Amino acid sequence: MTDSTAFDWRSFLLKWSGEWADSLPESETRDADDEAARQARWLGFPPASEERIAAMEERLGRQLPPSYREFLKVSDGWRNAGGFVWLLAGTGDARWHNNESGLADMYAEHLDEDSGPEERREADLWRRGLQLDVESDVTYVLMDPEDVDDDGEWAVYTWSSWRAEPPERHANFLAFMRDMHREFHSLGARQGDTGPVFANDTTRELDARVEEARLAALGGGWEQAEKALDEAKGYSRPRAAGLGDQIRRLLGKTYMVYFEDLVTDPRYTPELLPPLVAEHARHTNWDDATLRFQLRGADDELMSLAFETLDQVRNGTYRYTPAGPFGEAVDRARELARWGGSDAAWRTLMDALPLWEPLGPDHLAPLAWVADPVLGQLLTPERGRELLSTPRAGRTGTPPSPAANLDPGGLAWLAEPDRGNNRTSYRFVLVEGVHPEELPGRLTDAGGDGGGGMNGDADVHGADTVLNAPMTLWDARHTSTADQREFSSYDDRALVAVGRAGTDWSFAFDDRPAPFHRPRFVSPAAAAGVGTRAMVVWSGLRPGHRKPFFHLSMAEDGAERYAFTYEGGEIRRSGEIPEALEPTRFFGDLAEGAAAEAERPLLEAVTREFGASLPRHALTSGRLHTFTTRSWTRPPGQGETYTVVRRDPPPAQWTTGGHP
Structure with missing residues (x-):
């Protein structure tokens, strides 16, 4: 029995349905089907009989993948799968796509003699795929009968015209439905004041995991913490992205690291703003307007500080100056590093890390030092793991083995x-x-x-x-x-x-x-x-x-x-x-x-x-x-010539001189 066939579909779908019903504003006007689903607290349909499933397989000429088959036994179709698929096919509506969208032709236009098998298979998906979307916001959901794993599961591909991205792959139908449940949560968590408070058993469980992950990270357990925070981030839970980004930044994973929810908090700005600004400076020399996007929700005072810090980073004058004994160690480390003592500087920081004091409960590690022009070069992924594995802020645990030195010594x-x-x-x-x-x-x-x-x-x-x-x-x-x-x-x-x-x-x-x-x-x-x-x-x-x-x-x-x-x-x-x-x-x-x-x-x-x-x-x-x-050379002697290039723009002028 595979994981997908052992999955408890009924409990999962009932929970999803109840969360959806509770998230709807009372004053919102709904069509009859959605209103009936809200009152019944059920987004699905009656289960499909074995005969209906067998008839569908005979019509399609293929045996259905296990997870979709098990789903149909609980609900013959589904409403509101995520935010953009309003009706998902059951036994009567699933059909071969046969390039109904014309996307096969669009993808084929980009193929040439150098195109590989994956590119050609992506184009052919739109001819062979089984279409599951019945009603949607220009979103296609196709199961691929040629992308099959060892358990007989078909991969699911989703594509939306307004996303301007290649199709997204989901390993199987169960993975697709979990992703759609996650998408529903992500959208619900952002509904603001337009509806009831988005709180349910799932959100409460995830928020508890975020707090557990925070404590684990401070104790050196960053790996399990990162995994839990990534899961909560997928559901748009508060703090998850801001906490997870601190771990990712120290591991050198800088892409899309914005310290959401935390960088605009005055308590954490001194530590989280400099690394965000430094990464912006590393990749952007001209369009500083994007910094406003990265600091969504920042007021004028914070934006002014951001641009001031940006100037310091670009000029090489930014200095990381934390308070207390750890700050004194930072000064010693900088003095060592600016004369080439990278390994000694790193050990100075690590020896002082137990003295480090967070700026607030959601501050996981010292971070602003990565923007310091002298100290920032000390960071490597291995050293980032050492720092994250070191218990701090009052937490106890076994210190990690020191990261290897970067200098081999000698000449x-x-x-x-x-x-x-x-x-x-x-x-x-x-x-x-x-x-x-x-x-x-x-x-x-x-x-x-x-x-x-x-x-x-x-x-x-x-x-x-x-x-x-x-x-x-x-x-x-x-x-x-x-x-x-x-x-x-x-x-x-x-x-x-x-x-x-x-x-x-x-x-x-x-x-x-x-x-x-x-x-x-x-x-x-x-x-x-x-x-x-x-x-x-x-x-x-x-x-x-x-x-x-x-x-x-x-x-x-x-x-x-x-x-x-x-x-x-x-x-x-x-x-x-x-x-x-x-x-x-x-x-x-x-x-x-x-x-x-x-x-x-x-x-x-x-x-x-x-x-x-x-x-x-x-x-x-x-x-x-x-x-x-x-x-390093003496002046030219008698009879020796030399060349001078004077850059008088434009053009450059060449002059030959020498001693007779």
């Missing part, structure tokens, strides 16, 4: 292909014992502006320059060149991201360096290493370079101690190179064209020698401070 990850294989070359400077804020003073010309820091509270002043506010490297490059009118091969000023490179080192990293030109290259290690040690690595060992190259230089107290450059099969060296970094160990026995094989062991050796590390997640997905260094 060897640079030898791995990046997403899209765009990182064919990179270079970085490591300086020992100094804070990242000090790097501009060591890597820019004295008194220079380092490329011009952005205005704003988030800019950080170093010794001689200004660090740009934290942003992705892509955004930093776009910002730095947006107003630039002249580009020259005369110099090679690198836009670098800065942060901490482990316990004792700070880094400046460039993931899109200019072409390596050894004769004019000047390592910045000596200038960066005044009073300490500094190291420079520039790698171009990936395929795509005419001459694969790798440079390493080490300076101490302002003087270069050793260096080597591998390029095109040749090694140039100076100073006393430690045995662990001896270049012949890595390049000496390589076959021609195999230079890339040396990259990982070289980076592993550098990691062991200096104990330094670069934060992969922050450099590839996070937001870091940036600045522009002095040139």
